[in-house]
Amino acid sequence: MKHDFIQLDICDDSNTPKYKQIIDSITWSIKAGKLKSGDKLPSINQLSFDYYLSRDTVEKAYRYLCAQKIIQSIKRRGYYILDDSGASEEIKILLLVNDFNSEKKTIYNEMIQKLSNQATVDYCDYSLFKKIVKGNLDGYQYYVIMPGFESKHQEELNELLLKINSEKLILLDTKLDQLANCKGGMYQDFKEDIYNALVEASTLLKKYEKLILIFPEDKMHTYPADIIAGFKRFCGFNQFKYEIYNDASCIDPKSYKKSAFVVLEEADLVTIIKNIQLSKMKLAKDTGILSYNDTALKEVLAEGISVITADFAKMGQIAADMILGQVSGLVKNDFHFMSRASL
Template sequence: MIAKATSPASSRSGFVDVYKTPALCSYRLQFNPVDKMPKYKQIVQSVITDIERGILRKNDQLPSISELSVEYYLARDTVEKAYRELRERGYITSVQGKGYYVQASNASKLKILLIFNKLSSHKKNIYYAFLNALGDRATVDLQIHHYNARTFEEIIEKNLGKYNYYVVMPHFTQGVEQVDYMQVLKQIPDDQLVLLDKDIPELPNRLSVFQNFDKDIFGALEGARDLLAKYQRLTLIFPGDANYPVEIARGFRSFCLVYDIPFSIKENATDEVLDPGTAYVVLEETDLAELIKKVRQSSYLLGRDIGLVSFNETTLKELLGITVITTDFETMGRTAATLLLDNQKIKVKNPFTMIRRMSL
């Protein structure tokens, strides 16, 4: 339970008594009894986090040691140790005969941990758009899990309870059991977890700004049927060892089956023998460069005999006149930051478009 301090009232002696005892309202401690973090540390971090987020304000009354002990089945020594540390660090104060009160004002900046699957030019666009939208209202730390569920688990274990929000790109190596990372994600409180780039339906009550990979690529190809009509077959270059979402291949295959277009899916373009009337959808820039080189060494004309569609926009592709299907990375970062600041727990599909150029 937590009591809000009323506005200062004058006592009979003429002094102002800030710590009156008004009506109580509920206060939920962010506490997990099976967490590896010591219980007293969880109490300390929960109170600090709520002060920083403005949930607890200066002069708010905290639950008594007895109340916390009973409600969360904690030893009194555990709660006393937590309150002692909070008092020593200047976050709370005690008033004899009345209880414990918040002393520190809420912090001016949120603390956010951003956890990417990898670094790339596209991820940098998201990162800087995210920072710009937050402005001076937050500080952001960045860590990379490299598609490794164990690395992700270690990052969360070291940082759980230290940040107001955890913004996660939940892309992991293909074949990893979902439970490996789902259990880690579920350790993060619902109101602190933000999913970026990929949604997880099993976690419904989270803020999420995501791509719908299979529907996105299906829709982009469907919208370019007029350009694709000059080609007799489609080929997707989908590296098997690059951790791309399998939904991309699924959406490509679905489009070809629905519109009865002959297709193939290959892991790289190195051994590809160009066949006129083929349009390629390429994910890796190395494969894109390989196909451009093969076209230039042949008598075929790009955009007439051979078609090229690349995944995700870059300045170089724009200069080379390469058609791209791409998500709007800046919008993704900006949207996530704006919704986070507004404390909205909604799911938003990020814009995905095709940019038509001469290569198709």
């Protein structure tokens, strides 16, 4: 196949020399299956024209690729892909999440398991991610990002993400309008998700006189305000009295009676369980708990905590499928109610 134009990931701000960026872009395209053995590359003049590069820079990159027997030069015909075996080499993936908690570990573990020996997944924190984007973008074939950082970082993160080739970018959990053309993404609809999950739980919730949402305002980068909107919508449509608190420590345990709690943070969950035990109340009889997002601990804590939860295992699996080219576009993640002993 003849390629009059190929997509290269060339960054003017990168510390990586331009000729090396050309090499890395072409080898990445081979690994991604976009270039195959026998495909014709643009001429040196054409590539230098398309990307405002010097002819010497492109020639140096092509000369290196020829020396490595990745491409070949055929007299009077041009340059061709000689070896596409790089497509079977191990893929390098960078994972950035806002907090490496048990849910994020599930995503990481599922990606590792699904990708098996085909890839390595490196986890990094925000400061390291900034350094990589500014200096070594070519070091990874894919970037799997879960946005949702504190406001002081989020705006900067949005700008950094724009520097990454959209074909290398996979977003999890949150949709970002300015990155609608990324390779893929799996998102939650926080307002609809909590509303529909509470509807699933409504039969058990009806025995309580009031619902209390514990919503930590200092964690709004993790828990969007749409959660409050979905909670209020459910209470309004189903005629539930409700209250909203920032943390469990400000609630008088006496008000626990005939109330069910919707709890986002595990610290608040522990506070509520302690107060229930001290007050000699019984879970699922005097008061109830519904926790946000499932963990292995919640399966056994207090004989089982009911949850409304995203499917984090599926999130990791779908991210892996997107890297392998088996899934593309935006995919809505599952969110559902799991009944246990606490309601």
